[in-house]
Amino acid sequence: MTEHRAGGDGRHPRRRGQGELEIAVLSALGEAPEPVTAAWVQDRLGGELAYTTVITILTRLHAKGAVARQRVGRSFQWTPVADEAGLAALRMRRVLDGEEDRHAVLTSFVTALPPGDEQLLRDLLAQAGEEEGD
Known part of the structure; x- marks a missing residue:
């Protein structure tokens, strides 16, 4: 069979x-x-x-x-409520929220980024800071 x-x-x-x-x-x-x-x-x-x-x-x-x-x-x-990028961001946030030392995790994350991604992150943070100031 x-x-x-x-x-x-x-x-x-x-x-x-x-x-x-x-x-x-x-x-x-x-x-x-x-x-x-x-x-x-x-x-x-x-x-x-x-x-x-x-x-x-x-x-x-x-x-x-x-x-x-x-x-x-x-x-x-x-x-x-979220698209594919939003879902990935939610996953990243959940991982970050589960860690005790957020500073160490964020530091490790940022220092491991390739230069193009690091600059994109800097630009996004600057843009978010400008929007908060409005």
Whole structure:
């Protein structure tokens, strides 16, 4: 007896990581014209993810502050709060918040940046300082 595997070519389909799924869900939400249901997100992703997987990803994104939800009837409607870059920033912030010595972590981070990224960070900090002064 031979084992039938998904994909039809005898190989298992590539399993996507949580980060990839979160980005796919955020991208789908970003295309939504208004708050949408998990079923809408599932359909937008081609129906390849189980409904429960979509709910799990949306719930994790909500816990991270990347999406907002509002109850409508017995379910939720979802809207994006962050895009892909915002999600990465939330992850970075969570790591930083989990460290005791923020100064040491930020120092190590900044000193390890390549020159172009370091200058970009300096420019962004200067711009943020100017906006605070307004």
